[in-house]
Amino acid sequence: MSTENNFDFDLGVVGLGYVGLPLAVQSANSKLKVIGYDVNEIRVSEINKGQSPIEDISNSELETALATFEATTEQQKLSMCENIVISVPTPLTDYQPDLSYVISAARTVGENLVKNQVIILESTTYPGTTLEVLIPNLERYSNMKAGDDFFVGYSPERIDPGNEIWKFKNTPKVVSGINEKSLLKIKKFYESIIDEVVIVNGTKEAEMVKLLENTYRHVNIALINELAMLCKMLDIDIWEVVDAAKTKPFGFQSFRPGPGVGGHCIPVDPEYLSFKTRQIGKPVRFVELAQEINNSMPSYVITRCSELMNANEKVLNKSRILIMGVAYKKDISDTRESPAKDVISGLLDKNANVSYLDPFVENLNINGEEITKIETDSNLSDFDLIIIHTPHSEFKNINFENISSLIFDTTGSEFIKNAERI
Ligand SMILES: NC(=O)c1ccc[n+]([C@@H]2O[C@H](COP(=O)([O-])OP(=O)(O)OC[C@H]3O[C@@H](n4cnc5c(N)ncnc54)[C@H](O)[C@@H]3O)[C@@H](O)[C@H]2O)c1
Numbered sequence: 001m002s003t004e005n006n007f008d009f010d011l012g013v014v015g016l017g018y019v020g021l022p023l024a025v026q027s028a029n030s031k032l033k034v035i036g037y038d039v040n041e042i043r044v045s046e047i048n049k050g051q052s053p054i055e056d057i058s059n060s061e062l063e064t065a066l067a068t069f070e071a072t073t074e075q076q077k078l079s080m081c082e083n084i085v086i087s088v089p090t091p092l093t094d095y096q097p098d099l100s101y102v103i104s105a106a107r108t109v110g111e112n113l114v115k116n117q118v119i120i121l122e123s124t125t126y127p128g129t130t131l132e133v134l135i136p137n138l139e140r141y142s143n144m145k146a147g148d149d150f151f152v153g154y155s156p157e158r159i160d161p162g163n164e165i166w167k168f169k170n171t172p173k174v175v176s177g178i179n180e181k182s183l184l185k186i187k188k189f190y191e192s193i194i195d196e197v198v199i200v201n202g203t204k205e206a207e208m209v210k211l212l213e214n215t216y217r218h219v220n221i222a223l224i225n226e227l228a229m230l231c232k233m234l235d236i237d238i239w240e241v242v243d244a245a246k247t248k249p250f251g252f253q254s255f256r257p258g259p260g261v262g263g264h265c266i267p268v269d270p271e272y273l274s275f276k277t278r279q280i281g282k283p284v285r286f287v288e289l290a291q292e293i294n295n296s297m298p299s300y301v302i303t304r305c306s307e308l309m310n311a312n313e314k315v316l317n318k319s320r321i322l323i324m325g326v327a328y329k330k331d332i333s334d335t336r337e338s339p340a341k342d343v344i345s346g347l348l349d350k351n352a353n354v355s356y357l358d359p360f361v362e363n364l365n366i367n368g369e370e371i372t373k374i375e376t377d378s379n380l381s382d383f384d385l386i387i388i389h390t391p392h393s394e395f396k397n398i399n400f401e402n403i404s405s406l407i408f409d410t411t412g413s414e415f416i417k418n419a420e421r422i
Contacts, residue, residue, distance in 0.1 A: 005082070005114070005115070005116050007080055007081055007082040007117075008033065008080040008081075009033045009034060009035050009077075009080050009081040009082065010027070010032035010033050010034065010081070010082055010083060010189075010192075011023075011024070011027050011032050011033075011034045011035075011081060011082070011083050011084070011085065011189075012034070012035050012036075012037060012077070012078045012080075012081030012083070012084045012085070013027075013034065013035070013036045013037070013084075013085050013087060014037050014038075014078070014084060014085065014086045014087065014088060014105045014108065014109060015037075015038060015086065015087040015088035015089070015101075015105065015123075016036045016037075016038040016040075016043060016044070016047060016053075016071060017053075017054070017087065017088075017089070018054055018056070018159060018161055018264070018334070019087040019122060019123075019157045019159055020036060020038075020085070020087035020088075020122075021036070021047070021052070021053070021054055021057055022054075022056055022057055022159060022168050023085060023087065023122070023157075023168070023193075024036040024065070024069055024071075025057050025061060025062060025065040025069065026168045026169060026193055027069075027193050028064075028065035028066075028067070028068045028069035029061075029064065029065055030192060030193045031068065032068065032192065032193065033068050033069075034065075034068060034069040034070075035069070035070055035071070035072055035077050035078075035080070035081060036069065036070070036071040036072070037071075037072055037073070037074075037075060037077065037078055037108070038071060038072075038073065039073065041073055043071070044071040044072060044073050045071075047062065047071040048066070048070060048071050050062050050063040050066060054161070055161065055162065055331070055332050055333060055360070056159070056161055056162070056332075075108045075111070075112055076112055078108065078109055078112040079112040079113070079114050081117065082116075082117065082118065083117070083118045083120065083185075083186075083189045084109055084117060084118070084119050084120070085120045085121075085122050085155075086102065086105045086106070086109065086119070086120070086121050086122060086123060086134075087122045087123055087157065088101040088102060088104075088105045088123055089101045089123070089264070090102060090123045090124055090125050090268075090272070091264075091268065092268055092271055095271065096271075096275065097125070097126060097271065097272050097275050099125065099129065099133055101123070102121070102123055102125065102129065102133060102134065103133065103137055106133070106134050106137035106138050106141070107137055107141050109138060109141075110137055110138045110139070110140065110141025110142040111141045111142070113138060113141070113142035113144060113150055114150075115144070115149050115150065116149075116150065116151075117150045117151070118150070118151045118152075118153075118182070118185045118186060118189065119134070119138060119150060119151070119152050119153075120152070120153050120154065120155050120175075120186055120189075121134050121152075121153075121154045121155075122154075122155055122156065122157045123157075124156065124157065124210050124211075124214075124264075124265065124268075124269050124272065125207060125272055126207065126211070126272040126273065126275055126276040127204040127205075127207040127208045127211070127276055128204055128207070128276065129154075129207060130152065130153070130154045130178070130203040130204075130207065131178070131203060131204070134152065135152055135178070138150070138152070146178060147178050147179045147181070147182060151177065151178075151179075151181055151182035151185050151186070152177065152178045152182055152203075153175060153176050153177035153178060153182050153183060153186040153203060153206075154176050154203040154206045154207055155173060155174060155175045155176065155186065155190065155206060156174055156206060156207070156209050156210035156213075157210070158171050158172075158173070158174075158210075158213070159171075161329070161332045161334065162329060162330060162331045162332045168194070169193070169194055169195055170195050171194075172194075172195070172196040172197070172198050173190050173194045173196070173197050173198065174198045174199075174200055174206055174209050175187055175190055175197055175198070175199055175200075175206065176199070176200050176201065176202060176203045176205065176206035177203070178203060183199065183201075187199060210269065211269055211270070211272060211273045214265050214266055214269040214270065215269065215270045215273055215284070215286070215287055215290075217255075217266055218261060218266050218267075218269075218270050218287065218290045218291075218294065219286050219287070219290045220253070220255045221255050221258070221261055221266070221290070221294060222289065222290035222291075222293040222294050223255070223290075224238075224242065224255040224256060224257050225257050225258070225260075225293050225294060225297055226293050227241075227257075228257035228422055229300060232304075232422075237421075238257055238422075239256075239257075239412045239421060242254055242255075242256060242257075242412075256411075256412060257410075257412070257422050258297065258339075258410055258411065258422070259297050259298055259301050259339040259340070259343060259389055259410040259422070260294050260295065260297035260298050260339030260342065261294045261328075261337075261339065262328025262329070262335075262336065262337045262338040262339050262340075263328040263329065263334060263336060263337055263338075264334075264336050264337065267291075267294070267337045268337065270284070270287040270290065270291065271287075271291075273287060274287050274288065297339060298339045298342035298343045298346060299342075299346055300422075301339075301343050301387065301408070301410055301422065302316075302343060302346045302347060302350070304408060304420070304422065305321075305347075305385060305387060305408050306350075308385070308406055308408055308420050309384065309385060309406065312406055314384055314385075314406070316347065316350040316351070316352045317350060317351045317352070318351060318352070318353065319352050319353065319384040319385060320352075320353050320355070320382065320383045320384050320385075321347055321352045321353065321354050321355070321383060321384065321385045321386075321387065322354075322355050322356065322357060322374060322380065322383040322385070322386045322387070322405070323340055323343065323344060323354060323355070323356045323357070323386075323387050323389050324356075324357050324358070324386060324387065324388045324389060324390070324392075324395060325340070325357075325358050325388065325389045325390025325391065325392050325395070325411075326338055326340035326341070326344075326356050326358045326361050326364055326389060326390065327340075327358060327360055327361055327390050327392075328340075328390070329390065330390055330391045330392050330393065331360070331392055331393055332360060333360035333361050333362075335361055335364065338390075339389070340356075340389045340390070341366055343387065343389065344356070344364075344366045344371060345366050345367055348366065348367070348369065354371060354372075355371065355372040355373070355374045355383075356371050356372070356373060356374065357373070357374045357375070357376060357378075357380075358373070358390070358392070359376065359392060359394050360392065361373075376394070376397075376398070380398070380403045380405060381402075381403050381404040381405055382405075383405045384405060384406065385405060385406045385407070385408065386403065386405050386406070386407045386408070387407075387408050387409075387410065388407065388408070388409040388410060388411050388413060388416060388419065389410055389411070390411070391411040391413050395413070395415075396415050400415070400416045400417070400418060400419070401417060401418055403418075406420070407419035407420065408420050408421075408422075409421050409422070410422045
């Protein structure tokens with residue numbers, strides 16, 4: 001890329017996690033010179049040694065990228081970057097949006113800001129954050145004026161960890177800027193690394209795009225979960241219904257029932273939307289209903305498991321239960337907000353002995369208790385009940401028909417024939 005100010009780096013990424021690291025690696029692989037700034041020293045050192053902390057980036061991909069990419073804890077290096085993307089966490093704390101990471105990153109960037117830099121926020125957040133939180137902090141710590149001295153925009157991240165088809169480069173990217181000059185620079189930057197760039201005019205609209213996408217998923221998952229519970233009462237096989245409905249080539253997108261929703265996005269982002277609309281005195285009623293239904297799924301799973309055991313003259317108390325898959329989705333190690341945690345916590349409350357099997361998750365602590373990890377080659381018939389929580393691809397290699405334990409499957413996996421399904 002050409003650099004107006006002769007910046008040493010095309011891109012500086014602030015926060016090298018599930019979002020920031022793929023951006024840094026992909027940009028380096030598109031021949032950009034990149035630095036990644038992170039406050040986590042261990043992560044920075046591992047990345048520089050070619051050890052990727054996330055599944056979507058292999059060590060060899062990272063090694064290749066390190067030719068034009070380095071991770072650093074030195075914030076001064078941000079002043080050498082033409083474009084800076086902020087991708088730090090936006091969690092909930094006490095059920096409220098927690099923008100402390102964004103504010104702290106804005107301060108770091110602001111203190112090192114130089115004229116003509118382009119600052120883009122990618123963290124998921126409520127509409128208005130770029131204008132009301134990011135810019136005031138950047139201006140305060142830089143003594144410069146956004147839109148004149150430096151340029152600002154928002155671009156929602158659409159990364160789908162574990163997705164083999166829709167990767168960083170071929171997933172269209174929505175971009176916005178606070179004025180025309182900002183937008184043009186931001187568009188040019190993303191066009192250098194992504195196949196298709198979609199422009200929206202305002203940063204609030206771009207922030208809202210992400211919340212719409214994830215609220216849509218949240219609400220539709222809740223709908224299918226509610227229908228799954230009702231179908232069970234009506235003695236209707238919901239899985240057969242979903243499989244048949246999804247053959248409709250138009251007007252229907254299929255969602256599958258499950259033990260709840262997990263990850264950093266689906267359970268969290270709608271809360272950011274609710275927070276914003278409550279400021280104008282309006283709850284998002286769809287979101288609140290969806291939350292109620294999805295949050296009730298772990299206890300529904302426990303109730304169904306208890307019924308299954310009861311029908312087989314067993315009780316949860318002192319039973320041996322194995323949870324297969326504790327990550328929030330298949331083939332990744334991320335357990336953030338995973339419903340497996342609520343399922344396990346509920347089972348522990350009922351005095352069950354719970355173990356887990358997950359090839360991606362090294363250890364699991366629930367309410368201060370270390371949960372025993374079981375290896376795939378263990379005797380799985382040793383358990384009173386197995387709950388299939390996450391449909392990791394590796395589980396396809398297990399012959400479930402040889403397992404004598406009761407099996408409750410929350411995933412509707414076709415290769416498990418001898419299970420009670422959600
Ligand atoms: N994980 C996903 O699939 C996904 C998808 C789309 C959007 N998002 C959004 O992207 C944002 C980042 O999520 P993530 O999953 O990459 O988070 P993450 O926890 O994987 O990574 C965040 C990184 O930021 C670093 N960090 C925290 N504060 C910092 C600071 N002040 N300066 C520099 N580094 C700092 C942390 O050390 C960590 O390495 C969130 O807003 C999230 O909602 C995530």
